Amino acid sequence: MTYGRFTAKAVILASLVALAGCSGGFGNLFGGQTETVRTADGQVIARPDRARRAPERSTIWDLFADRDDPNTTLEVNKYLWNASLDVLSFMPVEVVDPFSGVIVFGYGVPPGxxxxxxxxxxxSDPALDARGLNxxxxxxxxxxxxxxxxxxxEDAILGRARQLRIQDYDL
Structure with a gap:
């Protein structure tokens, strides 16, 4: 056997070992184990090991997967949101982004x-707290x-948010 053929066989063998490692072992690659399961009518059947539901596993590639619903990734306190719109109602609203929690108002003159x-x-926070308002x-x-x-x-917005919460829960 020449050196080139030996190297090719070693690479193939290493690839098979790596493939078996990804699939959960040689048992699943070469037939797997079986387990017996009793059906509803009382029969006992053999079911392959791989037919069982595997638990959810995470891998390094899950970091790159976008599995979160973009509509629920950031929560915004509705009382702070509505209070901001109420207190600054003398300003025109230019940009509203409820998913990131940003409201941009245009120029307006306050009453008086x-x-x-x-x-x-x-x-920036789902809690009714001063830290969640900027x-x-x-x-x-x-x-x-x-x-x-x-x-x-900020104090006027927080005060109005508390009023809205009290009004909402009839406290």
Missing amino acids: GGQAYRATVHV VALQTRGGRAVSSATQHAI
């Missing part, structure tokens, strides 16, 4: 105010609003 503002609200405000000139004004808007 003279300055126009623009807001972006991000609701509000960014800016003026028409593009300058950021003071942190006191931003916190006042």
Whole structure:
């Protein structure tokens, strides 16, 4: 036997071993084991081992599979969402993305105010919590609003969200 034929046979044998490893062992590759099963009418039949339902296994390739429903991957608190729309109702809504929790408002003047503002609200948590709400405000000139004004808007949204929750559950 020449060196080339020996190498070819070794590669084929290694491939068969690798294939058997992927299938769960040599038993499944070369006929498998059987188990006896009693049917509903009392007969005993032999069923191959591979006919049993295999448990769900995960592999490295599951990282690349998109098995999640894109409509349910991110949850947004409905009370914070609706409260944001209520409190900032004086601003026109430009972009709404309920799957990522982002609402972008256009420029609007608050009642009793003279300055126009623009807001972006991000609701990032399903819990009714201040950590799940992020509000960014800016003026028409593009300058950021003071942190006191931003916190006042966040507090108004949180307060309205609590009111909506109480109203919803008749507490």
